[in-house]
Amino acid sequence: MRLSIALCASVVTAASVPAIESREDGIPLAEFGQVNSVSPEEAAAGVDIGFTLSQRGAQEGYPLSTFGEVHHVEPQEAKEHKDLGGNNFSVLPIFGPGHESNLDSWLDKMDHGHGHHHGLEEIEDRLRHKAGEAITKVEDVLDHFLDIRDASELEPRDTGDCPNPAVRIEWDDYSNSDRLAFVNAIKCLTTRPASGRVSFSRNRYEDLVRIHQSYAPNIHSRSTSQQTHKFLLWHRYFVWAFEQMLRDECGFNRAMPWWDEKKWAGRFHEATIFRPEYFGSLPGPTNGRGTCIPDGPFRNLQSNLGPGQTVNNPHCVQRAVNEGVTSQTGVNSYNTCLARSSYPDFHSCVEFTYHAQGHNGVGATMADAIASPGDPAFFMHHLYIDYTFRKWQLGALSRRNTISGCATNDGCQPLTLDTMIYMGGICGSKCRDTPVRDVLRTKQGLFCYMYSY
Ligand SMILES: [Cu+2]
Numbered sequence: 001m002r003l004s005i006a007l008c009a010s011v012v013t014a015a016s017v018p019a020i021e022s023r024e025d026g027i028p029l030a031e032f033g034q035v036n037s038v039s040p041e042e043a044a045a046g047v048d049i050g051f052t053l054s055q056r057g058a059q060e061g062y063p064l065s066t067f068g069e070v071h072h073v074e075p076q077e078a079k080e081h082k083d084l085g086g087n088n089f090s091v092l093p094i095f096g097p098g099h100e101s102n103l104d105s106w107l108d109k110m111d112h113g114h115g116h117h118h119g120l121e122e123i124e125d126r127l128r129h130k131a132g133e134a135i136t137k138v139e140d141v142l143d144h145f146l147d148i149r150d151a152s153e154l155e156p157r158d159t160g161d162c163p164n165p166a167v168r169i170e171w172d173d174y175s176n177s178d179r180l181a182f183v184n185a186i187k188c189l190t191t192r193p194a195s196g197r198v199s200f201s202r203n204r205y206e207d208l209v210r211i212h213q214s215y216a217p218n219i220h221s222r223s224t225s226q227q228t229h230k231f232l233l234w235h236r237y238f239v240w241a242f243e244q245m246l247r248d249e250c251g252f253n254r255a256m257p258w259w260d261e262k263k264w265a266g267r268f269h270e271a272t273i274f275r276p277e278y279f280g281s282l283p284g285p286t287n288g289r290g291t292c293i294p295d296g297p298f299r300n301l302q303s304n305l306g307p308g309q310t311v312n313n314p315h316c317v318q319r320a321v322n323e324g325v326t327s328q329t330g331v332n333s334y335n336t337c338l339a340r341s342s343y344p345d346f347h348s349c350v351e352f353t354y355h356a357q358g359h360n361g362v363g364a365t366m367a368d369a370i371a372s373p374g375d376p377a378f379f380m381h382h383l384y385i386d387y388t389f390r391k392w393q394l395g396a397l398s399r400r401n402t403i404s405g406c407a408t409n410d411g412c413q414p415l416t417l418d419t420m421i422y423m424g425g426i427c428g429s430k431c432r433d434t435p436v437r438d439v440l441r442t443k444q445g446l447f448c449y450m451y452s453y
Contacts, residue, residue: 061290061318066307067368071223072356075333078349162448166255168383169452171273174257181252183278186376187297188250197425200311202304204249208242209305209373211424216309216370218422221351222409229347229405229415232389233439237421237431239382240447244427258387258451259380261358265330268361269321279377282321282362290318290364298376306371317374318364326361329354338392344405346392355385387451390442400440 171179192204201210219234221227239256246252264271274282280296292300293316301317337349358381360367365375372378393399406412407419417437425431438446 061286061292061320061364062307062315063289064285064320064364064367067290067318067364068308069367070356070359070369070372071221071352072328072360073352075328075336075353078333078336078353161445162443164448165443166449167452168256168258168387168449171257171259171380173452178254178257179278181254182246182257183297183376185246185250185252186379189245190301192249195426200305204245206303206305206374207426208238208245209303209371210311211426212238212373213305213309213311213371214424215422218408220369220409221348226409227344227348227351227406227412228409229344229403230407230419230421231351232347232385233421233436235382236386236389236442236447237423237434237439239379239386240449241423241427241431242379244430248427248430255449256383257380258383260387261329261381261384262331262334262354264326266323266327268323268326273377273380279380282319282377284322285320285363290320292316292318293375301374301376303365303371303374306365306374307368308370310371319366319375319377320363322361322363325357325363328357329361333357334388337388338395340392343399343403347405350385350388354388355381358384390451393440401437403436403440 169178174182186205189205189208190203194201194203195207198207198210198214201207215234218228219230221231243252243256246256259271259273261271268274269282269284271282273279276295278296280293280298283291283294285291298317302314303317304314305311306313306315333349333353337346337353340346340349358366359369359372362375362377362381366372366377366381368374401417403415403417403419405415407415415436417435417440419436420433421436421439422433423431434446441447442449
């Protein structure tokens with residue numbers, strides 16, 4: 001037994017830990033820094049790392065600038081493709097200049113001496129194993145070969161092993177008892193102990209916040225010209241993981257709702273999700289600072305995480321609605337993005353238009369790209385984002401079985417069907433790290449859900 005453990009340990013070490021130069025002298029203590037601490041007396045008095053919990057936690061919001069802002073572009077800019085770095089998407093290395101003609105000549109070569117079907121196999125093979133070789137608008141090519149145009153004919157092909165998908169119902173069609181069950185289950189997560197799998201989290205809900213905080217640099221684009229196209233994929237998996245936690249740990253036994261956010265553009269504060277009995281009212285700023293959630297089940301909800309990468313920082317989850325910003329989340333942005341044909345173009349449009357404006361419009365905690373899941377409204381917003389992703393995917397089969405774009409935002413490693421999406425085991429064995437190909441389908445394999453319309 002002892003031997004096998006030792007062997008196991010050495011294998012793990014050899015495989016995953018790079019060799020370190022050995023060093024016999026100690027490292028100066030200053031290099032380690034110091035873990036923040038308070039004396040037992042201070043802790044008993046509610047003082048934590050330099051401020052009083054009762055002061056800052058319960059009452060006072062932060063100056064709004066503390067939260068930063070999610071990158072965004074105006075709807076008109078998106079229409080003109082200005083979310084693509086002001087030029088167009090070909091500025092990114094994966095689609096080098098002239099990629100259109102490269103694609104054509106490559107396809108000509110594929111067709112030379114072969115039938116179309118052989119060409120298709122080659123394309124699929126190439127997509128699976130060598131994606132990123134200057135291929136774009138793949139969906140158009142595949143659809144040409146497959147001769148499939150009608151989205152309604154495509155739907156059954158996505159069904160595989162999911163005969164009874166969970167139907168995500170729009171919030172206003174969701175019954176009052178369903179709404180309350182959903183909100184109560186979220187509240188329940190905030191009262192359950194942290195899993196211990198992630199550091200700094202004080203409860204099960206904060207596990208979600210912390211996972212998002214940890215992965216944030218790899219799942220959001222750094223800027224409009226340094227993008228990672230994992231964003232839509234990762235957040236699809238994230239909201240699904242959230243649903244599993246509600247089910248498995250807080251007795252939620254229905255399908256999640258989704259939120260048709262675009263119909264509330266310019267008047268988020270009137271949106272039915274923001275009624276006091278559900279997610280709580282959506283207040284404006286207070287003296288230029290965020291305002292703690294004033295009512296409802298999440299009244300004065302506290303978070304230990306954020307703003308940004310900050311941890312061990314008890315404060316209230318805050319909002320500061322700006323309807324000028326929410327007015328940009330409407331049907332115009334939706335239509336602009338849904339009209340784009342390539343995955344990276346669609347992705348880029350969503351991330352920087354209504355995704356960003358939904359965050360910034362709710363404001364404060366939600367405007368913080370790193371720790372925004374601290375506000376439960378995050379999940380309603382991202383359910384809308386996933387709804388629009390799914391809607392777009394229904395436009396062509398290839399949008400569900402091919403991928404393109406960048407996996408990383410620092411040099412654009414190509415995003416392929418084999419690129420892994422990491423979820424840190426947030427919902428246990430159900431939340432294994434999984435390749436992109438599994439996350440593209442919502443009615444096959446890992447997921448089994450659809451949207452009500
Ligand atoms: Cu995010």
